Amino acid sequence: MASTHPHDAASAPDGYRGRFAPSPTGPLHMGSLVAALGSWLLARHAGGAWLLRIEDIDPPREVAGAADAQLAALAAFGLHGDGPVMRQSQRDVPYQEALDALLATGAAFACHCSRSDLASSGGIHRLCVARAPRSGQVQPAIRLRVADGAVVRFDDLIQGPQQQDVAGVVGDFVLRRADGYWAYQLAVVVDDAAQRITDVVRGADLLGSTARQILLQRALGLPTPRYAHLPLVLDAHGRKLSKSDAAQPVDPDQPVAALRTAWQLIGQDASALAEAGDADALLACALAAFKPQAIPPGQPPADIAAQRRTFMIGD
Incomplete structure (x- = not known):
């Protein structure tokens, strides 16, 4: 430790x-x-x-x-x-408010790319490549715009120093899915702030999500808690x-x-x-x-x- x-x-x-x-x-x-x-x-x-x-x-x-x-x-x-x-x-309203704020500043954008569209890049989104909206799709997905070279560093209280090149490893990640459901990354960031969480303690399977959450906290102007992955x-x-x-x-x-x-x-x-x-x-x-x-x-x-x-x- x-x-x-x-x-x-x-x-x-x-x-x-x-x-x-x-x-x-x-x-x-x-x-x-x-x-x-x-x-x-x-x-x-x-x-x-x-x-x-x-x-x-x-x-x-x-x-x-x-x-x-x-x-x-x-x-x-x-x-x-x-x-x-x-x-x-029960928290559609605060999630939508956060999404609207990101869209208003250009930090988030609508995306019609499917998994097959992104297959050649290993599922990593860096540029929209869909030629048209998918058939039958009610709405596009909404993604966070991740800048080239976006590297997040943080000290995990159990796992030690961490670093992730979010642009290269994850790319522009989803905030609202194409099926209309909220993505975990947006919901967890909004809720940790709403509950005034100072310390996120969870399993190490979520360690890889932390850099994305820190980027999103920064984009929304929210505090970043300490992290400890068991x-x-x-x-x-x-x-x-x-x-x-x-x-x-x-x-x-x-x-x-x-x-x-x-x-x-x-x-x-x-x-x-x-x-x-x-x-x-x-x-x-x-x-x-x-x-x-x-x-x-x-x-x-x-x-x-x-x-x-x-x-x-x-x-």
């Missing part, structure tokens, strides 16, 4: 605000629980707030009832947010759990076992929780013993990750 860690109690910023923001594409799995527990611990360790957000802006991928089931599971694990839960499906929990084939074990959620009826493994997956001492008999007692012990500097940047040891199967529904 980075040697200078602003989550340490002695250097915690005033008004720390963290969040956990699952997408309702299925029940919580161990990777979700690690992100929830890690973000909760870092917020509480800093004496700050921990907020909840449901990122439900992609209806084709959503599972009916998943959002409420996720919130119920978090409660069973003793992880309660501060204040009302934000739901992205190690991913992978299966035996190296796939993230949401891609492989989504049908086997962690069981909220066995919260202590699941929380103990999540605790170890973020590099913490298992013995600190040995006496905890329920979720609330375990979280109290965890907060007292938590060492942010022990969070590893890489994948957890296989023997710890394998423990997840002992408390998954259906096992």
Whole structure:
């Protein structure tokens, strides 16, 4: 972990605000629980707030009832947010206002290019190449205009110094999709600002999105929070759990076992929780013993990750 860690109690910023923001594409799995527990611990360790957000802006991928089931599971694990839960499906107005502001300044533009149009460039958009609007398309996609040579650098509090050539690696990225749905990058930036998030703590699978979000924050004149990306929990084939074990959620009826493994997956001492008999007692012990500097940047040891199967529904 980075040697200078602003989550340490002695250097915690005033008004720390963290969040956990699952997408309702299925029940919580161990990777979700690690992100929830890690973000909760870092917020509480800093004496700050921990907020909840449901990122439900992609209806084709959503599972009916998943959002409420996720919130119920978090409660069973003793992880309660501060204040009302934000739901992205109810936030069309602020997303449209942000998009209109970008269009008005020329920072964003309409694009009729399809994936096949961009195949020769590996999907990276640097110049519109569509000769005409796509057949049956109700509206074009809206993209952020990324300047040539746009390189973003930031220090991740767990993964260390990061750098991405957004123009070369990503290109002009989508803010509103051609099917009319809001893109994740726009929604997350607008919502982090609306919830006054100071510290984004999430899984390392989203590390590659951070540079785009920083560019968009700059374009909108919004503050950039600190970022900390937790190690991913992978299966035996190296796939993230949401891609492989989504049908086997962690069981909220066995919260202590699941929380103990999540605790170890973020590099913490298992013995600190040995006496905890329920979720609330375990979280109290965890907060007292938590060492942010022990969070590893890489994948957890296989023997710890394998423990997840002992408390998954259906096992």
